[in-house]
Amino acid sequence: KNQVEQSPQSLIILEGKNCTLQCNYTVSPFSNLRWYKQDTGRGPVSLTIMTFSENTKSNGRYTATLDADTKQSSLHITASQLSDSASYICVVSAKGSNYQLIWGAGTKLIIKP
């Protein structure tokens, strides 16, 4: 069964600190992996998208990594800011079936001043 699992479920860190969020997936056949940021009361916004051959991609202070062999991804946030408080969702696209997206439940990140 195609699934995406994320850890931790929630995380609280102090402003300025770094953090890493984890994503494990069992989606096959794999097409690509995306990270989205969802602010409270808003729709998800795309941060990065990585295909099988890409093992790292950055978007400002966000850096995503992908290990397609172990089916793991991480999202590293550097020098966190209060505006980084949000849910971060890992999403995996499966080939076939119109490349439907399988969504994780997200990690809720809270940045404290």
Add this chain to the structure above:
Amino acid sequence: DTAVSQTPKYLVTQMGNDKSIKCEQNLGHDTMYWYKQDSKKFLKIMFSYNNKELIINETVPNRFSPKSPDKAHLNLHINSLELGDSAVYFCASSYGDREKNIQYFGAGTRLSVL
């Protein structure tokens, strides 16, 4: 503003009623989607239209009926609302290569069925 906009933002209604949620995008995209985000925060695809043609129709009750009058609009009509329909419904749109396209989401419609 260029965006995906959906209305209403909040919808509170009684069981058994019929309601509609509207979605419009002015991004020039050719594909639109409806997602349901349940209490556990998973987003699940419900429907997808490409150029007004239905391309994804997941296993949702037939009380849910999408309607796409044109490429820029995808509305969701729900008949005989049930308690379990309470959720946040997101509209999204995308353009181009189906494998790598980025989906742009509306702000969501929070539906509460009493």
